[in-house]
Amino acid sequence: MEKKEIYLAGGCFWGTEHFFKQIEGVVETEVGFANGHTTNPTYKEVYTDTTGYAETVHVKYYPDVVSLEFLLQMFFKAIDPTSLNKQGHDEGTRYRTGIYYTDSEDLPIIEKVFAEEQKKYQQPLAVEKLPLENFYTAEEYHQDYLDKNPTGYCHLPQSLFEFARQAKEKKGIPTSY
Structure with missing residues (x-):
């Protein structure tokens, strides 16, 4: 079975990774730093908010089991998409939200989910939607x-992890957790 990948920045990468690991069809996750302007950054450097990196989770999944559209719908359930550089109590550019893709064929799906999500809010979404420029794996203790x-x-509630464990694409996404 062929795997696909997407890079998702949803605030603190500890909770974002744990959330995605619960979803059926996600087969591998790795936390790291995406779309910054230094080489091989450390967590300590990224924490200063001077490197341009976002805490990001590299998600590998089986598209025959779970679609990118479903994963992105789930992503939007785990973030406040109108909050700029802040999720929960975490503030700073490293906590910005974003969807970073490596396959341009994913862009129409990303655009579709963005458009659906935007309808729920008056203010514009503060989620980046960009090609992946670079990604560096975070230190082992973060994995x-x-x-x-x-x-x-x-920053994510425990109930959200249970929600992710139970969400199945074939049943559709429940509207609340």
Whole structure:
């Protein structure tokens, strides 16, 4: 089965990664830093908000099991799409939201989900929608952080992880969790 990939910045990457790992069809996740202007940044450097990077999750999935459209709909359930450079208590450009793609054929799907989401809000969405320029893997202790530290900090509510575990594309997405 062929895998596809998408890069999603949803605020703190610990919770965003844990959320996507719950979704059936997602087969691999990796946290790191996307679309910045330095080479091989460390978490400490990204934390200064001077590198231009966003905390991002590299999501690999089986499109025969879960579609990009479904993943993006789920992404919008895990973020405040109108909040600029802030998710939960986390503030700074590293916490901006974004969808970074590597396959230009994904753009029409991304545009469709954006348009559907925009209808729900008066103000414009503050989510970047760009080709992936670069991605650097974060240090090992950040990978699968909430699996290693179940009581660790997370801006996402526990109920959202349960929601992601139960959401199945064939049934459609429930409107609330």
